[in-house]
Amino acid sequence: MKVAKVAKAEAEIVERTAGPVGELLAAVRAGFVQAVPELLAELDRAQRRECLAALKELRKELRDDWSQSRTDLRGALLIAGAGCHPGPAGAATWLAGTDFGSRDWARHPALHVVVEAQPQEWQIEVATRLAERPVRSWGWSMHPLVEAIVRRTGCAVPVSEPFVRGWFGALSTEYGPRPPLVERLRTDALTPVLLPRILELADIGGTLTHRHSPRPGDVWTGAIAELAAAGVVDRADLLDRCLARLLRGGKPADQRAFLELLRALDPAPREYAARPRDVLALLDGLSVIAGHAQEVLAGLDEAGLIAPEALIEASAVVLFRTEKKLVRAQLAWLEKAGRRAPDRSGPVVLAAAGAFAHPDPGVQERALNVVARHLAAAGGAVLPELRGAAELLHPAHHARAGELFGAPVGSGDGVVVVGDDPAAGADEILPPVPGPRPLGAPIGSAAELAEELSALLAAREPEVAAFERVLDGLVRQAHLDRAALLAALEPVRRTHPWQGAGHWADCTPRDISYVVAALAGETPSRRLWDALTGSGRTPLRGPRTSPHGAVLAARLEEAAWQVTANRPPYLLAVPTDTTGAIEPAALVERLAGYQAAHITPGQADLCAALLRVRPTAEPEVLAAAEALTSPAGRWLAHWLRTGGLPGQPSERVLFAPGRGVRSRRTYLDRWWEEIERIVVAQPGTGSGPTGPAGERLAPEFRKLLDPTGPSVSRARAVEEWVWRPVPHWVAVLPHHREELAARWLDQFAAGADRDERGAARHLPLLAESGGPAGLALHLALAYGLGARHAEDRTGALDALLVLAARGELDGGLLGRELGELVPLGAVKPTRLVAVLGQAAETGAHRTVWTVLRAALPGLLGTSGPTVRGLGDLLALAADCARRAGVRGAVAEVTAVAEQGGSSRVVKEARALRDVLAG
Numbered sequence: 031m032k033v034a035k036v037a038k039a040e041a042e043i044v045e046r047t048a049g050p051v052g053e054l055l056a057a058v059r060a061g062f063v064q065a066v067p068e069l070l071a072e073l074d075r076a077q078r079r080e081c082l083a084a085l086k087e088l089r090k091e092l093r094d095d096w097s098q099s100r101t102d103l104r105g106a107l108l109i110a111g112a113g114c115h116p117g118p119a120g121a122a123t124w125l126a127g128t129d130f131g132s133r134d135w136a137r138h139p140a141l142h143v144v145v146e147a148q149p150q151e152w153q154i155e156v157a158t159r160l161a162e163r164p165v166r167s168w169g170w171s172m173h174p175l176v177e178a179i180v181r182r183t184g185c186a187v188p189v190s191e192p193f194v195r196g197w198f199g200a201l202s203t204e205y206g207p208r209p210p211l212v213e214r215l216r217t218d219a220l221t222p223v224l225l226p227r228i229l230e231l232a233d234i235g236g237t238l239t240h241r242h243s244p245r246p247g248d249v250w251t252g253a254i255a256e257l258a259a260a261g262v263v264d265r266a267d268l269l270d271r272c273l274a275r276l277l278r279g280g281k282p283a284d285q286r287a288f289l290e291l292l293r294a295l296d297p298a299p300r301e302y303a304a305r306p307r308d309v310l311a312l313l314d315g316l317s318v319i320a321g322h323a324q325e326v327l328a329g330l331d332e333a334g335l336i337a338p339e340a341l342i343e344a345s346a347v348v349l350f351r352t353e354k355k356l357v358r359a360q361l362a363w364l365e366k367a368g369r370r371a372p373d374r375s376g377p378v379v380l381a382a383a384g385a386f387a388h389p390d391p392g393v394q395e396r397a398l399n400v401v402a403r404h405l406a407a408a409g410g411a412v413l414p415e416l417r418g419a420a421e422l423l424h425p426a427h428h429a430r431a432g433e434l435f436g437a438p439v440g441s442g443d444g445v446v447v448v449g450d451d452p453a454a455g456a457d458e459i460l461p462p463v464p465g466p467r468p469l470g471a472p473i474g475s476a477a478e479l480a481e482e483l484s485a486l487l488a489a490r491e492p493e494v495a496a497f498e499r500v501l502d503g504l505v506r507q508a509h510l511d512r513a514a515l516l517a518a519l520e521p522v523r524r525t526h527p528w529q530g531a532g533h534w535a536d537c538t539p540r541d542i543s544y545v546v547a548a549l550a551g552e553t554p555s556r557r558l559w560d561a562l563t564g565s566g567r568t569p570l571r572g573p574r575t576s577p578h579g580a581v582l583a584a585r586l587e588e589a590a591w592q593v594t595a596n597r598p599p600y601l602l603a604v605p606t607d608t609t610g611a612i613e614p615a616a617l618v619e620r621l622a623g624y625q626a627a628h629i630t631p632g633q634a635d636l637c638a639a640l641l642r643v644r645p646t647a648e649p650e651v652l653a654a655a656e657a658l659t660s661p662a663g664r665w666l667a668h669w670l671r672t673g674g675l676p677g678q679p680s681e682r683v684l685f686a687p688g689r690g691v692r693s694r695r696t697y698l699d700r701w702w703e704e705i706e707r708i709v710v711a712q713p714g715t716g717s718g719p720t721g722p723a724g725e726r727l728a729p730e731f732r733k734l735l736d737p738t739g740p741s742v743s744r745a746r747a748v749e750e751w752v753w754r755p756v757p758h759w760v761a762v763l764p765h766h767r768e769e770l771a772a773r774w775l776d777q778f779a780a781g782a783d784r785d786e787r788g789a790a791r792h793l794p795l796l797a798e799s800g801g802p803a804g805l806a807l808h809l810a811l812a813y814g815l816g817a818r819h820a821e822d823r824t825g826a827l828d829a830l831l832v833l834a835a836r837g838e839l840d841g842g843l844l845g846r847e848l849g850e851l852v853p854l855g856a857v858k859p860t861r862l863v864a865v866l867g868q869a870a871e872t873g874a875h876r877t878v879w880t881v882l883r884a885a886l887p888g889l890l891g892t893s894g895p896t897v898r899g900l901g902d903l904l905a906l907a908a909d910c911a912r913r914a915g916v917r918g919a920v921a922e923v924t925a926v927a928e929q930g931g932s933s934r935v936v937k938e939a940r941a942l943r944d945v946l947a948g
Contacts, residue, residue: 050069050072053069057069058103061106067113071147082114089111105135118159122163126172136172137174145179156179177220189224198237202237212252212256213247216257235288238287238291258295276312277315299329302335309323309326313348321356328366345382380408382400386422394424401416424941425909425944460834461835462835472502476518476519479507487525492539500542502600504593505592506599527552536576536578537583547590549593568583569583570586587634600620602631603638610761612639612643613643618666638731640675640727642763643670645670651670652671656671675766677801678769707856712769712772713737734762756792759792764800766799766801781819787819788822790825792825793828793829803840808847811829813857823865834877842883845882845883846885863899863903875909883920886907901938905938908941924939
């Protein structure tokens, strides 16, 4: 239809006008680019305006046809349209269109001929408008045309980012024989205006430092410096722009490139001295930039070109950085300043005392040495401040600090605890215990349901509460008014349509769109028990469905049948808490409502509700359950009376696949090496212990509770890559976190020894759930604390603090597991120091000490001082023990402390021994 319309319009124009119009249209359709300028020149203003209508129709046709054969047609159309537009605004919009193809038509001579034939004012206006348009990310750019107009007309040079980037890119990508970059820039009339603007562009670090050839001046940094020295560009302006760019921050590659440019400019001391605030501000930047600024400031201070206060201000910034090299250089600068000017000794020692809080005891010792050498010249006025700062020193330095400052250091106010249990010691700062978080009232209208469903389907990782509310809302609103519900969900169905069966990934909460599709009749719904007996896969289950995904699929498939068939008034398995738990009184009330309405519950809905209901011994609730007479009610009464699903303790197993039974370690191929892990197993809870109640669970739910062997001993099948814990998995068994941790242990361990990402983020969900916290949960927490990625360690830290706040953390168990995982190489001490140090910073000193107290015997007794990062762990243990007021020797620590030598581990062991000895 479009082709016919265009042909008809062209025929009408040809019929009404002279030959040149028809010839131009024919040339454009044939893709004769070279013929367009000559044919355009024969048209007057009215003919061009009339021809433009046919060109626009042709453009619409081409938008749906991206065949390579039409490339020249697009070019001819672009050039002809630019020449037919009478006004510069329309011409600029036409030229900037991204639908003319990927070929760079802005360089074609035919386009330049057409544009050059226009009045000069027209050309300048077009160039100005095009310069303000963004450069297309896939390579389309009108820069060559704009630059040609600017050079030809002598108009003001555009300084917009697109034009500057185009000029910069053109000079950076020239190939073949050519003069060095500096010579091309020197002879370019645009250089004085555009070169300084380059320093405002983002993401140019690689280009700025790329050397085009070995010839001098053939790299941007060197060429800019040479032109600045020759006066081609304003040197002072370049310095200001370069410093401003470094202060602005950005990607490390860009920052290093601009530092290289600054070094190439090689500012003289007096040029730096004229900008002291800028240089001081660089101390807070990237490490390499801060080092350069520190070096510059030290030289200016020695030359007397900056105020003495700059040293103190610089020290206040640098001594709080973690880079030891910078801190040591700052202490050396303070040392030289104190020797050079004894009258500055007071400020020098007070500034050096800022390093007393540094996490490295070696840096603290250097700072203490600086203070000791200049203390006499500083006088007694500084002693009160030094005594206060000395409280932050490592315990190993307390004795010396006390001698220097004339007062005991580190005595503290904590309560002394003798023995291994510091639970009764000084006050511990822990987060508040998470309280109940009700799910909220059911969704009250179809419109509200549509809003929440849209948000759920758009979420990256839907929350448990959001999914459960929407699923229940679909059932409720379908029961009340199916037609109104369908009308409200129509926009959501169009935006998030059901993609059909044949899943090759796990079932997720987003598959709730299947229920919506079944409600609308877009896909046939089948009762779960009918689907299981049929042939082929069920709608939501494929070959890579996890056990938890199968449970979710069962609930969704059943809900899809319910909203179209029996339409119950509500679901039984909707949680009353965001953890997924259901209060027993609420479930009894729901089943009583079903019984009164003579409704038979769905099998999957009832099984999910039973696994979620909170165990209870409340007489009123049990009596109300016993009063139920329906089969489902009697099942619930038996379930509550017998305690529901019993928890199963995790057991250590001796397993090593392919190597015989050697230890409780096992092996896993890690592409190029073998990994040793500690594993657990559980006997299972799906049948037997629960008697008839457990045996009546649907197959998907029994599969979820099957016995487990060593988690890592299972074959790593191709489908395992989709088996990653997600929030709704936790909500399936909200009172059995130990069983969940045992079944997901591989994923938690992979975050530590295979550097995988994501699983440990869900540890806080397990910590907030119910049930015993045994070996599996503590082992999962140990792996999480040693995870490769910071966000996973943060999740493990949150879980640690939640368990501690609830009184459910077994610090001794966690520490003993860490004491075995570190020597295995599964957990790296450096990561452990970082995350436990964060826990200590929150005020959980006794908790951290309890964990480290149990871990140190395994670390020191098995691997001794060869474990990398062990010195930092000992230092953290000493600090926590001191702050918690703990006493009581640790034999392994004492043994290492009594060894000879002056290694970091031995020094820290001695400091810890002294703290524990009081």
